[in-house]
Amino acid sequence: MLKQLVVAVFSAVLVASPAKAAEKLRFAVGPFQPSASDTKKAYEPFFKHLAEKLGREYELVVTTDWAGIAVALANGQADVAWMGPWGYVLANSEGGAQAIATVKYNGKPTYHSIIVARPDAKITKWPEDAKGLRLSLADAGSTSGWLVPTHWFKTQGIDPKSYFQYRDGASHAAQVLSVVNDQTDLASDFDRNLNGLIERGTVKAEQVKIVWQSDPLPNDPLVVRKGFDTAMTKKIQDAVLAITEEEAKTLMPKNYTGWVANTHAGYKLIEDAGIAVGRLKPQQASK
Structure with missing residues (x-):
């Protein structure tokens, strides 16, 4: 594996x-x-x-x-x-x-997996309002970027590969920026990483919004x-x-x-x- x-x-x-x-x-x-x-x-x-x-x-x-x-x-x-x-x-x-x-x-000792979108994305009800949008998950070795959102979709009876315009394999460093730069509509990340990007000035807090957050993870x-x-x-x-x-x-x-x-x-x-x-x-x- x-x-x-x-x-x-x-x-x-x-x-x-x-x-x-x-x-x-x-x-x-x-x-x-x-x-x-x-x-x-x-x-x-x-x-x-x-x-x-x-x-x-x-x-x-x-x-x-x-x-x-x-x-x-x-x-x-x-x-x-x-x-x-x-x-x-x-x-x-x-x-x-x-x-x-x-x-x-x-x-x-905990953190969260998140999915972010641009602030103007018209997503009120998740995931229904996001159906058909471009979704980027991180590489398959990532907890928050791949495993946890993939598992959550499965618990909801959703196959993300058909529900969204799906892709995966990106690094966390690229995920949030891909949303900011309009390369995708939705991207997985983890809250610590997003906080770090904002603190370092790589992105501005107002450039993205969190549309989904997992339960606490170790x-x-x-x-x-x-x-x-x-x-x-x-x-x-x-x-x-x-x-x-x-x-x-x-x-x-x-x-x-x-x-x-x-x-x-x-x-x-x-x-x-x-x-x-x-x-x-x-x-x-x-x-």
């Missing part, structure tokens, strides 16, 4: 040291920012802090898509990853990766690969849980405020959605 989802496994941004490779912690992070360099800049302070707390050298890999990070964990190319919930569930089902913590955003997990050292896993978990809200202001991207402990059970609703849309078999789940 992962091989079917991945176009390119990953593009590496290495932060290496002269130490032996075996002594390094291999960190990975998903494509949370518009480019790999943006992601590296935003997330490296956290991983550098973590490595320093553990007294280890490290290298950091930024993946090009959401499923690629699951492949990296499954293939033993990464030890620890900050990734999306659906990518984590795939990594668990295919390679036995385990969540050890969930990130907090503005103090909460935020991004911090994940360790199958077979990773148990004692080191505990040290990593302790180190991230110790990050205060004040420390998070310099160690983590804007509005991220720390971590809470979690396990695979905390991502069951994501796993259930994957099973419901046929991208995950029940016997693959909960490894």
Whole structure:
């Protein structure tokens, strides 16, 4: 399944040291920012802090898509990853990766999938008023951009491929802009990303409106690969849980405020959605 989802496994941004490779912690992070360099800049302070707390050298890999990070964990190319919930569930089902913590955003360990439109879109009743419009979902490894809206449409008895002028496969960085630039009428995203685009001035709040929002979803997990050292896993978990809200202001991207402990059970609703849309078999789940 992962091989079917991945176009390119990953593009590496290495932060290496002269130490032996075996002594390094291999960190990975998903494509949370518009480019790999943006992601590296935003997330490296956290991983550098973590490595320093553990007294280890490290290298950091930024993946090009959401499923690629699951492949990296499954293939033993990464030890620890900050990734999306659906990518984590795939990594668990295919390679036995385990969540050890969930990130907090503005103090909460949850976020929402959203669908946005231009403010002049005449959509009062959703989704009836949007039937026949152009809909863009993100790549199939994305939780909020593909899995959650796809699952929601299924619960409503709607096939988005026939209900809308449908396309998928775009990055989150392109989704909102495709609406702003009139390349599509509707696009999936997640509320954190939209907030970030507005705060960075990439888009203006008045250029889009939210026409659909999911129930709360578990935020991004911090994940360790199958077979990773148990004692080191505990040290990593302790180190991230110790990050205060004040420390998070310099160690983590804007509005991220720390971590809470979690396990695979905390991502069951994501796993259930994957099973419901046929991208995950029940016997693959909960490894």
